[in-house]
Amino acid sequence: MNFRNKVQENSVGFQMAPMLDIIFILLIHFMAATIFAHWEHKLGITVPTADSGTRGIRQRGEVIINVDEVGKIYINSQEMSVERLESLLAEIADAFQEYPVVIRADRNSRHQSVMTVLDICTRVKIHNVAFASIPAEGRPE
Template sequence: MKFQRRKRVDPGIDITPFVDVVFLLVIFFMVSTTFTKEARLTIQLPTADVAPSEAPEQSIEISVDREGGYAINGIALINRQRDTLVRGLRELAAGNTDTPLTISADGKASHQAVITAMDAAGKAGFVHLNVTTQQPEPEARPE
């Protein structure tokens, strides 16, 4: 008697769906990646554990209002561009970048506006940068 041999099915793994998913992930990461190089700030920030000292006679103050506008020593700038701020700082400092620079920002000002002011100070060459803060009010103690 002649028996028919059953054809043996070779157990294989179909990786086509896996390749499709990997390809879609590669496309997603390529599209969502930012290709711009972020600038790093190289400003030496002050420590907060020292007592407040009196400011020297000559200092420069950048004020940031809640809309993100800038003023240098009380004189408002014509726009909010970083280059305008850098030019104003260089003109006021007249090459003396050792002059202390203070940044005072409104509590409602955006963080980006303050970072732009810090970046402009770094571009202008200032090395002594202070950021003004307000001391928290002491909590009332129950009696």
Template sequence: MAVKFKKSRAQSMLDITPLIDIVFLLLIFFVVMTRFDEEDYKLDVVLPTASEAKPLISQPRELFINIDEQGNFFVRGEQYTIDEIDELLVQTAADNPESTIIIRADKDSKLEFSVQVMNACNKAKLSNYSISTASIEPTQ
């Protein structure tokens, strides 16, 4: 006597709704946790080149001071005078004496403006400052 077996195909359905929820939660997390420091780079400053330029590693307590070719000072997208820069650096030193000051001066600006910012850093007892340069692109 032959026994007949029914071949049944169980239809398996994969519910991807929880997966979509997790993807959206991760997306929201990364959008919220992203640093929005683009205002430091909004000013169109053409940096001078240096053969030994190294990329700056971002630190949490950096203050970018941008100087355009006319000698105007910008911090976080707002224009400052040198006296206001002095006050800002004193306040920055009071908040965190280990703050890093990065001076981004246009290559056509006078060196005098960068020196004014360095003097202001020294007055505020901030010794961790640097001038940002662009690296030279290798020619092929």
């Protein structure tokens, strides 16, 4: 018996539909990543300038805490009470030891509000804390 005559030999060509699916998935991923990356800048906080300030590379797991000029504390554009912030940072510190915390305080915010956030970080044993600033005018980034 000759079975080879019944087997069709079609050449497999370039499949365009799976390629389009992958492109759309990548597009959605990058759109969502852009939205999440800009959440911390949504509040309109004007961070202070610093001559020695440099733009740091975003670190994995970075927690950004915003303090506005009236002293309200925000994470991801959600207002946090001091108690809620402490419990949230304690959970983060228990799960991930070296996650950095960046404090973006408005240049007109009260010093006490920033010290409250620093005290909370110390109580929950987070020691990788940085302050956000922008370069002074006339100084290149």
